[in-house]
Amino acid sequence: MILPRLRDDVQLSAHVEGEEQYLVLHDPFGVADGPIMLHADMFEVLAACDGQTTLADLAYAAGVDPEGPEIRRVELFIRQIQQLGYLEGADADQRRLQVEQAWHSLPTRPMACADATYPSDPQEFARFCRDELGIVQQKGQAPSRGDDGSYPPAVALIPHIDFRVAPRVYGEAFNAIASSPASLVVMIGTSHYWSDHPVVVARRPFDTPLGPLPVIDHALAIPEADIAHKPEHSLELHAVALKYLWPDRDLAILPVLVTSSIFEEGALETWADRIRSAVEGSGREAIWLISGDLAHIGPKFGDALHAHELLPAVHTADERLISALIQADVERYHQAVHTLDNVYRICGHAPTVLALNCRRPGKGHLLQYDVWDDAETESAVTFASIVWQ
Structure with missing residues (x-):
């Protein structure tokens, strides 16, 4: 046998x-x-x-x-x-x-993290977003400029680590984009469970505790790969927070999962062009939301050393990445990850590179940088939130 x-x-x-x-x-x-x-x-x-x-x-x-x-x-x-x-x-x-x-018979993409990472009950979820995450809900359509004449962010990097691990990081990040007048959120996130295609774009609305978020019409779907979205948390956490942030806005999303195959020859340019075309064809004003964390280190992720032994070097490496991102220098960011052979498992690498090739922003601003130190497994995850004009 x-x-x-x-x-x-x-x-x-x-x-x-x-x-x-x-x-x-x-x-x-x-x-x-x-x-x-x-x-x-x-x-x-x-x-x-x-x-x-x-x-x-x-x-x-x-x-x-x-x-x-x-x-x-x-x-x-x-x-x-x-x-x-x-x-x-x-x-x-x-x-x-x-x-x-x-899966294919479902009219919407069901929540995978409800009642684990966040409450499914609408009232409990609203309380969670308000009191635990600190998100300030915005009613109606925002003006195109802030009170001080500044423009709202065009692109944001927000982690997808468990809400309960970094609640205030999420709150500050979503509050930073709250003034955006966008009616379309292009959500580009890490694909943790699917690697057969460079990009997998969802075609169905995303369920949230406060009701579904519709997806714009597009021709990007790969039907046999759509199930990649079934267990994925990287876009779901952003989707549910967006629905709370802008509860009564005419809002649609374009949910994009990205794998490391995006770095194969020609894939990045092809998909960046296709996604840009879909966004332009929607006729909606868009904000681009990157879902990604930074380093994943320690025995839980396959390292022989414990996280506390690796963190000094990781902090130095993260500083290089964040510096490149703040300058909107996507090539320098990519090379910094590539030079280390992605030894620290930067799970936001692929979606960040794709998003910043789709929408080339100006300089960015670091909101927060933090570490989740999991003492039980002697492992850690680093993450940051950044916004670009």
Whole structure:
């Protein structure tokens, strides 16, 4: 028996209880049941699920009888997780088909983070945005200039880290764009779970606790990739905050997910042109919202060192990135990430480069820079909010 390959889109994370180590398997698209937790005893078996290794290979490596009870238990385990949908094969294919059919039948994109990151109840959500995030709600259409004659931001970088980790960072950022007269928000964010296409643009309205946000008509959708938006939080967090910020505005969105494939030859220029054309064709005044965090470091993200050991170097690297961004020097920003081979996992890299190639703003202003230090996993995430005129 050849061991089926573990599906590429299954997420793996470590979990420790006392002195016992576990591996958690989670399918963000909901194809597989779960999540499920596996004991450390099964790590090597799961690693062998590559579509090439056989049960006989495992028996030989372990020095046990290929027909013995140890291998029979392994075979039973493999069949169980295959039936649950975690391994490639007919079971996963059938499950995926059902999930995709259900997804494509929905009239709107459902909330994935409700009642986890923010409340789904409209009144509770409004209270959360007002009291916890500190967003000042704006009624009606804003003037094209501020009271002091200044123009509102044209582009903003806002994190997509959990609201509860950085509430006031979100509040200050959304308050900074509140004076914009925009009737279209081009939301360009990181694709965490999909990598098959450079860009995936949603076609359906986004549900929020305060009602749906419509999407402008466009010809950018890739139907088979639309499910990339199903589990994605990077645009959802911005969408729900926007609906609270501008509750009665004639507002539409263009939700764009970006993968690292955007850096393949010709992709950046092609997609920047296509997105600009869609925005211009809408006839709406647009503000561009980038959804991205900065560094992801520590054991949780694959580093051998703990976050506190890496943070001094990370802060220096982040300063270079932020300096380039404030100058609206997208090439210098891209090279700064590329020079380090993205060793700090800048998850806002791709959407930032795409957005700043679509809409070339003037100089920017740093609102906040902060760190989420996750003591439990000895890992950390850095993030910043920036606005450009």
